[in-house]
Amino acid sequence: MHVTDTKPSLEELRLAYRAACRGDFRQEPDPDAGPGPGQGRVWEPDERVVPVVGCHGGAGASTTALAIATAAGRAVRVVEAGAATTSGFCAASTAELGVTDSGWTLGQRAPQVRLERSADLPLVPQDVPVPDPAPAGTTLSVLDVTWEPTALYCATSSWLSRAVFESDRPVLVTTATLPGMRHLEAVMALLSPQAVPVIVVRGRTHRRGRWAPPVEQTLSPAVRESRQDGHLVTMPADPTLAVRGLDTEPLPAALVAAGSQILHLLGAGDPKENR
Template sequence: MSTRSPSRPVGVDELKRAWHALNAGEFRTRTGAGRGPRGRGAAAAEDNWSPVHGEHTIAVLGSAGSVGASTVALATGLAAAAPVRVIECCSVTTSGLAAASTAELGLHQRDWRQGKRDHVLLERASEVLAGVDEVPPPIEAQNETQLTILDIGWEAGQLLATDCWLAEAVRAADQIVLVTTATVPGMRRAGVAMDLLSPWQPEQIALAVRGPRRKKWPRGLEHAGGPAVHRALVAERCVEIPVDRELAVNGLDSRPVPAPLISAARRLLEPAQRPTDTSEGA
């Protein structure tokens, strides 16, 4: 009588993952792998990424969850001229762009799910990611002049404390956009994030504040974020992001992004489009 245990049914999703792993060469044994599913964490941590020649990067971070960072990232892409792509770097479980594409392009072998929205290429993670070091490196840009917007999707402290390509990409970005809300907690969190980011490029951090116009902010709000936020406001490195009630309820989907939001996001492109001034900050 046979003592072999009954075989376990294999699902279609598992077969697809095995096929992609085979094509990518991930069937080879890795030492030290295993921090993430199928060793993904160790594999991603070993990979480096840097923009190609002519590629400009904007890193968009939220000071907290649900402040509208993905909306600002997409609106900035829509306000820019092609070629432009928005790479959402968070886990599939926290995606804000899952319904934003108007055309799905399928799953790339580098584990990025691709879609299109007007002239913007959208790339988002296809799997659950347990940490920043599990985010796969981006697909190499195919255009000589490429704007790449990184929708970070992780808390600034967690990001900068992790040795990974994404943390280095934020530090080296042509511009950092920190998204927050026109509230006291929002400003406080923005202040903490700006203090963490300031050692690298304080003059290239723009503040995108979702809420009413600045002249209608409550008294004392401008000082709630501390010196870093106050310096950004004084230097006019602040863009007011209008609140759209329908968008706030429904989130990003295939419906048009409100024109006032795209107009506001266009102002975020101005620093990134200027030639680099090597004398700045000297």
């Protein structure tokens, strides 16, 4: 008796997972349901885009995105692609600039950082509208993704999903905890083999820049390799910021320094490199 090897490939597993997330096995798509404002549309910005992905809730992705923008020291915008009710930037602008026709609430923070957050309540990534063109002189857009990574991974028709999973240098944010590292490893498994992420770990380090022993002992080979190659940045946990959230006060210097380190790893410190 001949037995055929039917072990699926990794790409086949990815496609099957996305189909399951979409519910393709349950029912036919509703032909009367219109596409979301971001579904099937392409975002083609002129500036460099840095997607920042929180590997789990409360990882600190919004703070990391703002730290990157602040450290750039030039005209930068932060695009927060989540719901208005969950925005991390609702109190972070020093000046509110109104709402655009396409559904983005605009704010300004200091002279060079522009904040754009959704004015609506998107239920799925496909509902997030495509960002407006950046203001003249903007060379960098930091994309605060906000969505749970596996939900985003299934949203193949969304401009937001493509911005993350077609990026060769996404920024992945997690915490120096056992659950945080498990979530990080799961998100890294969703990336394309060509992607070289910058990993940001928020938390207190111990001796020699290492984390608590239980965390160190459970690091995956991929995370260890990223740290060895210099693609990992430690973001200190600020207790004051943890209580009050992002507001109009300047970010602590240690967070801005971490943002500068991330920019250096991305090769985004020089505006000439953003094209």
